Amino acid sequence: MREILIRGAEVVVTMDAARRELRGADLLIRGGEIVAVGQGLVSTGEVVSAAGCVVTPGLINTHHHLYQTLTRAVPGGQDALLFGWLKTLYPIWARMGPEEIFTSAQIGLAELALSGCTLSSDHLYLFPNGARLEDTIAAAAELGLRFHPTRGAMSIGESAGGLPPDALVEREEAILADCIRVIDAHHDPRPGSMLRVGVAPCSPFSVSRELMRDAALLARDKGVMLHTHLAENDEDIAYSLHRFGCRPGQYAEDLGWTGADVWHAHCVKLSGSEIELFARSSTGVAHCPCSNCRLGSGIAPVRAMRDAGVKLALGVDGSASNDAGNLIAEARQALLLQRVQNGADAMSAREALEIATLGGAQVLGRPELGSLEPGKRADLAIWDVSGLEAAGAWDPVAALLLSGPTRVKHLFVEGRPVVQDGQITTLDLPRVIERANTLARALAR
Numbered sequence: 001m002r003e004i005l006i007r008g009a010e011v012v013v014t015m016d017a018a019r020r021e022l023r024g025a026d027l028l029i030r031g032g033e034i035v036a037v038g039q040g041l042v043s044t045g046e047v048v049s050a051a052g053c054v055v056t057p058g059l060i061n062t063h064h065h066l067y068q069t070l071t072r073a074v075p076g077g078q079d080a081l082l083f084g085w086l087k088t089l090y091p092i093w094a095r096m097g098p099e100e101i102f103t104s105a106q107i108g109l110a111e112l113a114l115s116g117c118t119l120s121s122d123h124l125y126l127f128p129n130g131a132r133l134e135d136t137i138a139a140a141a142e143l144g145l146r147f148h149p150t151r152g153a154m155s156i157g158e159s160a161g162g163l164p165p166d167a168l169v170e171r172e173e174a175i176l177a178d179c180i181r182v183i184d185a186h187h188d189p190r191p192g193s194m195l196r197v198g199v200a201p202c203s204p205f206s207v208s209r210e211l212m213r214d215a216a217l218l219a220r221d222k223g224v225m226l227h228t229h230l231a232e233n234d235e236d237i238a239y240s241l242h243r244f245g246c247r248p249g250q251y252a253e254d255l256g257w258t259g260a261d262v263w264h265a266h267c268v269k270l271s272g273s274e275i276e277l278f279a280r281s282s283t284g285v286a287h288c289p290c291s292n293c294r295l296g297s298g299i300a301p302v303r304a305m306r307d308a309g310v311k312l313a314l315g316v317d318g319s320a321s322n323d324a325g326n327l328i329a330e331a332r333q334a335l336l337l338q339r340v341q342n343g344a345d346a347m348s349a350r351e352a353l354e355i356a357t358l359g360g361a362q363v364l365g366r367p368e369l370g371s372l373e374p375g376k377r378a379d380l381a382i383w384d385v386s387g388l389e390a391a392g393a394w395d396p397v398a399a400l401l402l403s404g405p406t407r408v409k410h411l412f413v414e415g416r417p418v419v420q421d422g423q424i425t426t427l428d429l430p431r432v433i434e435r436a437n438t439l440a441r442a443l444a445r
Helices: 066-071 082-093 098-114 133-143 172-186 209-222 234-244 248-254 272-281 289-294 302-308 327-342 349-363 396-402 429-444
Strands: 003-013 021-030 033-038 046-049 053-057 059-061 117-124 146-153 198-201 226-230 262-266 284-287 311-314 380-384 410-413 416-420
Touching (some): 003 396, 059 327, 066 082, 066 098, 066 117, 098 133, 098 429, 117 410, 133 146, 133 172, 146 172, 172 209, 198 209, 209 226, 226 248, 234 248, 248 272, 272 302, 289 327, 302 311, 327 396
Parallel strands (some): 003 053, 146 198, 262 284, 284 311
16 A cells, blocks of 8 residues: 655644644655654655645635636637626537547646646536537546536527527436436545536526426435536626526525535625525535636625635636636635725635635535545645745745745645646646647637
8 A cells, every 4th residue: 555754844734623734744645545644754655855845735626617728818708797708608619529628628627736726626518519528527537636527507598598509508308317327427425536426507597497406306316416606796696586586595595406415606796695595504605716806797705605604615617717727826816805805804814725625625525625634535735835936935824825836846636646846747738738729729710
């Protein structure tokens, strides 16, 4: 059984119940599990020096659209609000196929890994030209990241009053059948699982009330989680009031979309009563601050959600609306936005880091992740704070959020190295980048 000793970290940020930070500490990994954290540990296995480094739990990304990585900085969508942005990009995405979906996932997941992410969810809600959820699953398996893809869907096209073009929507019977297929084929509910699958109709404005209800019933029958977009901006609220006669939170509750097995993306425009509903029902939220800024959606009420006890995590969102996928930078943006809205004492660097690690584990239902303790899985990020970005920093843990670095030195997932000395170990990344650029140029023609 492989054993690795992470030796002599400047600080190990445990995120345990006491939120201990251990200086000059070691961390012992055996067979993908953390077996000890403390000073003076010994091992006959591999030794990795963490001198001059901060060790944190792996960051957890709870909302992404990996397929969008090939459509960053598209001119027609650079300055558009959400609905106009979607209308610009839908025709481009309709030209994608399995290779584009696979390659975009490779790029997006590699970018996340270099930013300290060990587990990512993904929300794939369109399947053009033979694309399948397996295209993203294969990319995650090759890279070695823990993965929680969700089988998304759109069923109401333009001809029926929806936003997406008819070519990108599916029959609802086929959607539910494929959800069953991918769950049965790939979902692994065991602790330490590298792959779990969720059910994720795209949004209340792209699927029917019936599909939302049936998806919730199916997910609970199969024991998997539910995910969708909710209350993202003012247009979203107006649509809900006009179409459904209620706010998004009420719509979600009525259709079974609240509970510990549900997490919603964005929630920028949640009201006070909706925040109380989510806290009371243990419903999770994926906060996507950079995307919310990019699309002008607003500042989510994160401080109010945290104070009320809502489970809150971070998401980088799709690369067509961020347009980056750097999760530690996302945590910094979350901190800054709460300070802009609520004052400089509204959120500390450590709270933002907690949201990015432990918060993600709580939202995705992974109690074996999110902290560095004996018995937890060995998902961890090692950050070199001896370099330029953190030079002059008095507090190396706060420096991760306030100054940098924004790229890991080493990253371990299930005790296996995915990043070593700042380089992806599992992919020929230059070749993947070249292929991505070739495919993006073809899409632009």
